[in-house]
Amino acid sequence: MSEERTGVTSSWPLYEVFVRGKRGLNHVHVGSLHAADEEMALHNARNLYTRRNEGVSIWVVRAEDVTASSPDEKDPFFAPSADKVYRHPTFYSIPDDVPHM
Numbered sequence: 001m002s003e004e005r006t007g008v009t010s011s012w013p014l015y016e017v018f019v020r021g022k023r024g025l026n027h028v029h030v031g032s033l034h035a036a037d038e039e040m041a042l043h044n045a046r047n048l049y050t051r052r053n054e055g056v057s058i059w060v061v062r063a064e065d066v067t068a069s070s071p072d073e074k075d076p077f078f079a080p081s082a083d084k085v086y087r088h089p090t091f092y093s094i095p096d097d098v099p100h101m
Contacts, residue, residue: 013043013064017048019055027059035060 018027030049035041037039041060050058068075 012036015045016063017041017045018059018061018068019045019049020057021054022056027057034075043073 015033015035015038016029017033019030020027033041033044033048035062038060038093042058043058045058046055049055
């Protein structure tokens, strides 16, 4: 089908889709889709990525609004946190009666 018959145009923005599953605590990136606006993106994401009722929450974000670090730069990007030992709970003594620590 041509773009004119389907009504889909290449000018629709790309949205990244994140779904939180019933057993999950975090939203997980599940894919991308094109849509005319946020509402359409949300409805299309629901239809496309939660067919088996596995989701409890969906986020759609324009791909152009996502900024991410590069995996190639992971060492220099995350290296500054290595010298901040106070961020790690290694200086605390844990009582013997505290489970699961």
